[in-house]
Amino acid sequence: MPGRVCRVEHPGIKLPASRSQLARLGERLARDEERSGDLDLYEETLDAYDQAQVFVKEILDNTDWSAAVGGLAVTGRTKSIDTLLQKLQRTPGLRLPYIHDIAGVRVVADFTLTTQGVFARGLCGSFDVEDKLIDRIRSPQSGYRALHLVTFVSGIPVEIQLRTRLQSLWADVFERLADSVGRQIRYGEPPDHDADDDADKTVEIVEGLELLSTGVIAEVEKLDDQLAPLRPLLEQERLGPLLEAVDFEDAGIPPGTDVLAWVADLELRAREAKEELERQLLRVAEVLQRPSAEGEGA
Numbered sequence: 001m002p003g004r005v006c007r008v009e010h011p012g013i014k015l016p017a018s019r020s021q022l023a024r025l026g027e028r029l030a031r032d033e034e035r036s037g038d039l040d041l042y043e044e045t046l047d048a049y050d051q052a053q054v055f056v057k058e059i060l061d062n063t064d065w066s067a068a069v070g071g072l073a074v075t076g077r078t079k080s081i082d083t084l085l086q087k088l089q090r091t092p093g094l095r096l097p098y099i100h101d102i103a104g105v106r107v108v109a110d111f112t113l114t115t116q117g118v119f120a121r122g123l124c125g126s127f128d129v130e131d132k133l134i135d136r137i138r139s140p141q142s143g144y145r146a147l148h149l150v151t152f153v154s155g156i157p158v159e160i161q162l163r164t165r166l167q168s169l170w171a172d173v174f175e176r177l178a179d180s181v182g183r184q185i186r187y188g189e190p191p192d193h194d195a196d197d198d199a200d201k202t203v204e205i206v207e208g209l210e211l212l213s214t215g216v217i218a219e220v221e222k223l224d225d226q227l228a229p230l231r232p233l234l235e236q237e238r239l240g241p242l243l244e245a246v247d248f249e250d251a252g253i254p255p256g257t258d259v260l261a262w263v264a265d266l267e268l269r270a271r272e273a274k275e276e277l278e279r280q281l282l283r284v285a286e287v288l289q290r291p292s293a294e295g296e297g298a
Contacts, residue, residue: 010051010052010055010154013048013154014048015154017045023098026094026095027096043081046081049103049158053076053077053103053105056105056158057076061074069111070110072108072110073107075108084102090184100157103156104159107161108163108165108168109165112228113221116137116162119162123149127149142174142185142187142188143170143209143211144186145167145214146161146167147162166217166221166278166281170213176285176288177209180288181206191203216277220270224271224274227267230263231267
């Protein structure tokens with residue numbers, strides 16, 4: 001459980017215009033009807049969002065998480081002008097000041113599914129969070145799995161994403177694929193393809209990655225989560241007395257099985273599967289990165 005995090009207040013950060021003015025700004029930009037000064041106001045608005053995410057990141061950076069989770073990395077980003085403009089154009093009726101992921105802070109750690117949920121609920125109780133947790137673990141979006149919450153800095157929304165290492169590696173791979181075949185695949189839309197491309201093959205790759213996340217990775221993380229409470233007992237050789245109280249025949253384990261060795265082997269195989277998935281995702285990410293090395297990065 002994270003330590004106490006103060007409510008988010010920063011009087012030095014504020015939007016350069018009212019919400020209604022910014023909503024009209026977004027509408028004009030989406031229709032490609034900008035007026036004189038619109039692009040300057042747009043840049044000032046994104047600068048305010050950037051200050052807000054930096055502020056939230058600093059709070060998280062200065063909080064001691066060591067008792068809660070290991071291997072934690074906190075990063076922040078604000079959508080680029082082009083990316084945000086594409087989102088406004090792609091979604092008619094979407095109003096600029098009500099987009100909650102313009103500014104974002106990402107927390108990646110060696111979470112189990114249980115500690116990821118505890119961590120997220122702890123942040124919800126510590127920050128001034130709107131509504132409730134956005135659970136993409138139970139309800140994945142185009143294969144994307146994570147936990148999200150939205151806090152506010154002087155009225156500016158900042159989305160906090162919490163991912164396990166596997167969830168984050170998968171998301172990086174899918175993001176790079178989206179840069180290649182069309183960012184709309186993140187919203188369940190079909191990929192782009194040229195006349196010379198094999199459209200069916202591209203769709204198969206996208207669907208295969210989605211299934212990898214919602215099938216293989218989800219099951220590996222579920223098993224890892226179930227085994228997590230047993231690991232300290234295995235390391236301290238204290239699991240035996242606990243196992244004596246379990247009816248393993250009902251669990252489908254044959255009589256005479258060395259249950260302690262069976263659990264230890266299962267834990268080892270789960271850990272190896274998790275590590276192998278991480279290695280494979282890193283390799284795929286590297287391959288997808290190579291073509292963009294000569295041009296604009298992801």
